[in-house]
Amino acid sequence: MSQEQEQEPVTTARQTGRVIRIALLTALLLNSAGVVRAGLGMAPGPTRDLLLDLARPLNSTAHLLDLDRPRTSLDAMLGHPDRTTGDGTRTRLEQDAAKQQPAAAPAPRLAPVAAAVRHPTPGDPLRILVTGDSLSDFDGRQLARLVAAQHLPAKVRVEARNGTGLTQPNVFDWSDEALAEAADYAPDVVVMVLGANDGWPLAGAAAGSPRWVAEYSRRVAAVTRDFLAGDPRRRVYWVGPPVPRSAPWIHIFDRIDAAVREAVPSVPGLRFVDVAGPTSEAGHYTDYLTDADGRRVLARQHDGIHFSWPGSAFPARIILAALGREYTLG
Amino acid sequence: MIFPTVQFALFFAVVLPLSWALMPRRLLWRPFILAASYYFYAAADWRYAFLLAGSTIVNQTAATVIAHHGKDKLCKAVLIAAISLDLGALGVFKYLDFFSDSVSSSLGLSLGLLHLVLPVGVSFYTFQAISYVVDVHRRRTPLAKPLDYAIYASFFPHLVAGPIVRASEFVPQLAGPRDPDRVPAARAFGLIAGGLVKKMVVADVIGTRLVAPVFGTPQAHNGTETLLAVYGYAVQIYCDFSAYTDMAVGLALLLGFRFPDNFDRPYTARSLQDFWRRWHMTLSRWLRDYLYIPLGGNRGGLKTYRNLMLTMLLGGLWHGAAWTFVVWGGIHGAGLAVERAWPAVAEKLPATKIPSAVKTAAARLLTFHVVCLAWVFFRAPDLGTAFAVLGRLSAAGPATGVVTPTVLLLIAAALAVQWIPASVGVLLRTAFVTLPVYAQGISLGVLLLALAAVSGGRGVAPFIYFRF
Numbered sequence: 001m002s003q004e005q006e007q008e009p010v011t012t013a014r015q016t017g018r019v020i021r022i023a024l025l026t027a028l029l030l031n032s033a034g035v036v037r038a039g040l041g042m043a044p045g046p047t048r049d050l051l052l053d054l055a056r057p058l059n060s061t062a063h064l065l066d067l068d069r070p071r072t073s074l075d076a077m078l079g080h081p082d083r084t085t086g087d088g089t090r091t092r093l094e095q096d097a098a099k100q101q102p103a104a105a106p107a108p109r110l111a112p113v114a115a116a117v118r119h120p121t122p123g124d125p126l127r128i129l130v131t132g133d134s135l136s137d138f139d140g141r142q143l144a145r146l147v148a149a150q151h152l153p154a155k156v157r158v159e160a161r162n163g164t165g166l167t168q169p170n171v172f173d174w175s176d177e178a179l180a181e182a183a184d185y186a187p188d189v190v191v192m193v194l195g196a197n198d199g200w201p202l203a204g205a206a207a208g209s210p211r212w213v214a215e216y217s218r219r220v221a222a223v224t225r226d227f228l229a230g231d232p233r234r235r236v237y238w239v240g241p242p243v244p245r246s247a248p249w250i251h252i253f254d255r256i257d258a259a260v261r262e263a264v265p266s267v268p269g270l271r272f273v274d275v276a277g278p279t280s281e282a283g284h285y286t287d288y289l290t291d292a293d294g295r296r297v298l299a300r301q302h303d304g305i306h307f308s309w310p311g312s313a314f315p316a317r318i319i320l321a322a323l324g325r326e327y328t329l330g
Numbered sequence: 331m332i333f334p335t336v337q338f339a340l341f342f343a344v345v346l347p348l349s350w351a352l353m354p355r356r357l358l359w360r361p362f363i364l365a366a367s368y369y370f371y372a373a374a375d376w377r378y379a380f381l382l383a384g385s386t387i388v389n390q391t392a393a394t395v396i397a398h399h400g401k402d403k404l405c406k407a408v409l410i411a412a413i414s415l416d417l418g419a420l421g422v423f424k425y426l427d428f429f430s431d432s433v434s435s436s437l438g439l440s441l442g443l444l445h446l447v448l449p450v451g452v453s454f455y456t457f458q459a460i461s462y463v464v465d466v467h468r469r470r471t472p473l474a475k476p477l478d479y480a481i482y483a484s485f486f487p488h489l490v491a492g493p494i495v496r497a498s499e500f501v502p503q504l505a506g507p508r509d510p511d512r513v514p515a516a517r518a519f520g521l522i523a524g525g526l527v528k529k530m531v532v533a534d535v536i537g538t539r540l541v542a543p544v545f546g547t548p549q550a551h552n553g554t555e556t557l558l559a560v561y562g563y564a565v566q567i568y569c570d571f572s573a574y575t576d577m578a579v580g581l582a583l584l585l586g587f588r589f590p591d592n593f594d595r596p597y598t599a600r601s602l603q604d605f606w607r608r609w610h611m612t613l614s615r616w617l618r619d620y621l622y623i624p625l626g627g628n629r630g631g632l633k634t635y636r637n638l639m640l641t642m643l644l645g646g647l648w649h650g651a652a653w654t655f656v657v658w659g660g661i662h663g664a665g666l667a668v669e670r671a672w673p674a675v676a677e678k679l680p681a682t683k684i685p686s687a688v689k690t691a692a693a694r695l696l697t698f699h700v701v702c703l704a705w706v707f708f709r710a711p712d713l714g715t716a717f718a719v720l721g722r723l724s725a726a727g728p729a730t731g732v733v734t735p736t737v738l739l740l741i742a743a744a745l746a747v748q749w750i751p752a753s754v755g756v757l758l759r760t761a762f763v764t765l766p767v768y769a770q771g772i773s774l775g776v777l778l779l780a781l782a783a784v785s786g787g788r789g790v791a792p793f794i795y796f797r798f
Contacts, residue, residue: 008517008756009763013350013510016584019519022771024343027778034782038336047337074783141546148549155730158546298431309711 029067032059040170115232118188119328126154126327129187131177134162135241135305136193138312139319143191146313146320152329157185165197166219167207174219178226188234189327190227191273191319195241195256196305199248207248208255216259224263224270232269237322239273239315243280245304250285273322275315279307289314331373332490333577334526334781341370342581349585353507360477360504363485370486371451378449381419386483388415389459390476393466397473405467412463416456423452428651451490453648455483457616462497464620471498478504487582491574493592494612500587508586516759519770521580523777529573530781532740536562537570540737543730545709548718552727556719562737563709564702565744568596571610595748597701600693602665605701617645634670639663654707654716661704 028035036059039051062068120126128147130140140158147154159181164172174194181190198207198216205211224236240257244250257276264272279299280286289299289311299311307315323329331338345366352359372379392412399405462479465471474482474497482500544551544559551559575592582589592612599605606614621644625637639660646659703720710716762770 008514009760010512011515011763013513013586015767016513016515016518017347017350018767019515019771019774020343020346020584022768023774023778024339026772026775027782030775030779031782035336042337047340051336051340071779071783074780141542144543144547144550148547155550156547158543302427 028055028058029062031068031071032062033068034071035059037171040168117235117326118233120153120188122153124153126189126323126329127185127187128154128156128189128191128323129159129181129185130156130191130193131159131161131181132191132193132239133164133196134160135196135239135307136160136191137162138307138309139193139239139315140191142309142312142316143319146316154329157187159185163197165194165200166216166223167198167200167202174223175226178223179229182227182229182231182234189323190234190236191239192223192227192236193239193241193315195253198256199252208251213255213259213262216256217262220260220263221267221270224267228267228269235269235271235326236267237271237273237319238263239275239319241276242300242305242307242315243276243283243285245285245300249305271322271326273319275318278318279311279314331370333574333581334529337373341366346584350510353510353586356507359507360481364477364481367481367484367486367489371484371489374450381449381452382455382484382489385416385419385455385459386480388412389463389483390474390479393463393473393479396463396467409463409467413460416460416463420452420456423449425651454492454494455489457494457613458483458496461494461616461620465497471496471501474501485582485587487578487585487587488589491571491578492610492612493575493578493589494616495589499590503587510586513586514583516763518580518583519762519774520755520759521576521583523774525573525576525580526777526781528569528576528744530785532744533566533570533573534785536737536740537566539734540732541566541709543732545711545715545719548715548722551722551725551730551732553723553725555729555733556722556725558733558738558741560702560706560719560723561745562741563705564597564698565741567705567708568593569744597698597745598694598748599697599701600690601669601697602662602700603669605697606662606666613645617641621645628670635667638666638670642666649708653713654710657707657713657716658704661700661707665700 032055035055036052039048039055042048042051118126128143130136130143137158137160140156140160144156144158146152147156161172161177164174164177166174169175178190181187201207202212202215202219205215220238224238227236228234238260240260241253244253253276257274260272264270277283279289285300285304287298287300288296291297291313297310297313298308299314300306301308301311320329331341345363349359349363349366352362368379368382371382389412392408395408396405399408462471462474462482466473478501479497481504482495482497485495485500488495540555540559540562544556545563548556572593579589579591590612592610594608594611596605596608599608618641622637622641625640626633627637628634640663642659642663643656644659645662646655646657649655649658706719707713707716710719765773
């Protein structure tokens with residue numbers, strides 16, 4: 001035993017257990033909404049049920065006693081959106097976005113008809129925000145590389161929110177996030193890459209079913225309106241997920257594509273970017289893609305969902321080409 | 331299951347009291363802790379548990395044969411077979427698809443890939459298994475009882491990302507019940523709380539706000555931002571990796587077990603040799619004892635340099651099959667070789683009157699920057715990006731806003747903390763245990779709340795070393 005270990009203060013296992021129980025109870029009471037959200041984000045099973053059974057009544061009690069105030073104050077201090085209504089009430093995304101006007105929204109939720117886009121100059125570059133789930137991370141960084149390498153008048157900001165989607169707004173509400181990101185970054189263009197975590201049922205409809213597609217489409221439209229935040233010159237380029245390797249994702253991703261396409265006519269300013277077609281082999285999954293120099297590139301990661309780092313250059317080029325059809329970048 | 335999650339808090343809240351309750355009844359405690367560890371591991375993917383069980387059976391069988399057959403030919407053959415199986419499994423999961431892809435790229439083919447997802451922690455428990463079988467062969471550790479070995483191989487605090495604990499350090503602790511009246515709880519809480527802060531406040535913030543943007547698009551950033559991103563990554567990887575192993579050591583302490591330390595203020599090192607005595611210490615000594623010394627160690631003149639280089643190159647490849655890791659290992663290998671040759675060169679140089687304090691400071695500064703240079707290759711997704719980052723170190727241009735006061739403060743604080751003597755930690759922990767139990771609990775609970783708020787409900791970014 002080292003000298004330092006000999007000097008270490010020791011205590012009993014019983015007392016240690018008491019300290020841990022008090023610590024966990026304190027954290028649970030002061031952050032009960034966060035624990036409920038964490039529970040809702042877990043895979044279905046007994047652990048999730050146990051956690052929610054424990055945390056939900058505590059959350060109600062904590063709210064009644066105002067014990068959630070320290071968390072909301074901390075969130076406000078750190079500039080995070082208020083997410084303490086995570087359980088019991090419907091999130092903004094679950095509400096009918098087209099009809100309801102949120103009280104706290106900083107700007108009109110519905111954008112008017114889209115106006116002509118702003119054309120960037122080197123002195124006033126196009127502000128591109130790439131956001132979404134983990135799929136957006138590499139795509140966004142490769143897009144930033146392309147823009148920098150070609151000296152295009154654009155600045156790319158990447159804000160990936162790993163593990164998020166539209167099917168679990170109680171865990172992460174993209175409506176709130178879209179409003180916050182639109183206010184924080186004031187982008188000219190939002191590139192939204194989402195879908196890798198959306199294998200959950202929606203409003204009682206099984207993933208990929210017609211009702212699920214309709215609800216997903218409504219949510220795409222609602223989140224787009226939040227990104228637009230009333231700015232008729234802003235655009236949202238919604239990037240569909242790539243063709244995945246295996247079931248059930250093949251069907252789900254295909255339905256997500258369909259849902260986004262369905263939403264496009266309902267929101268002026270929303271554009272759909274098809275990545276699945278150009279990065280597949282006649283609509284089927286492929287590990288390898290051929291780049292412009294004729295080299296075969298391992299384009300996908302082990303999970304059969306994400307693009308590899310070199311592979312993400314393919315969707316990035318597709319996104320840039322789509323932007324180039326509306327903006328004068330060259 | 332990873333440590334800083336609600337799932338793990340629930341798991342540990344159940345396992346800890348049960349473990350202490352069953353501790354006096356060894357016949358119950360052993361299967362209980364084994365089952366708990368397998369549950370922990372299978373939570374990520376139940377198929378992984380079979381791989382772990384297979385590795386355990388193979389290595390315990392090999393160790394049994396070796397222990398009962400002295401040092402004959404059979405014994406050596408079994409040793410080689412066990413190591414080959416261990417490394418073979420590691421190779422299949424870690425390198426086979428890389429090999430297929432390399433062949434595909436060079437021959438213009440599209441070879442099929444196995445799409446094997448690297449089982450979490452496979453590198454760590456494979457290294458432990460090899461050390462066990464070799465140590466039994468070397469008669470440095472006795473053959474463990476099968477259940478004890480199974481517990482050692484799967485013990486959940488160290489299973490996923492180390493530290494790499496040796497059988498001789500852990501198995502003797504299973505001989506009798508741990509003392510419930512001597513739990514170093516304050517040190518454990520300090521390690522766990524410190525680990526959470528390092529990961530969630532320092533590593534994740536620096537990683538997302540500064541390092542990822544600069545390494546993602548080096549062309550867009552000027553020299554100052556690039557340099558700070560390189561320093562930032564040095565801080566990020568230290569705070570990320572040491573956070574996990576600190577938590578592992580802390581959790582083991584709460585269960586009554588001691589693990590070896592894995593980090594000791596590495597950026598205060600005066601040489602690369604010193605750095606490797608402070609960074610991922612359990613891997614360093616593994617490489618030394620099971621690779622460097624069997625290669626011949628430092629007993630062979632020029633061969634010493636070859637051995638240093640080989641050890642570090644293989645250490646680099648252990649992190650993954652990529653040229654960036656080879657260069658990372660090469661920089662460290664070359665640096666260690668230069669350090670080894672330096673005293674003979676210095677003797678021939680004219681004597682200088684530089685004060686030793688200045689020499690030490692210069693050595694520390696130089697060591698830190700060599701380590702940072704190597705980190706550039708470690709972090710970059712490919713060699714092109716690494717050279718692009720290095721090329722931007724002298725670039726002019728406007729700032730893009732990735733360097734914020736928060737990020738600067740975190741980098742400075744994380745580096746400054748390394749200079750605080752370890753005795754200060756003991757003083758703080760002693761003060762903590764003098765608080766009433768409820769005050770200890772509430773203060774830890776408030777810290778958890780603050781950390782949840784800092785993460786903004788977005789959870790914890792994946793630990794860097796999980797992919798190794």
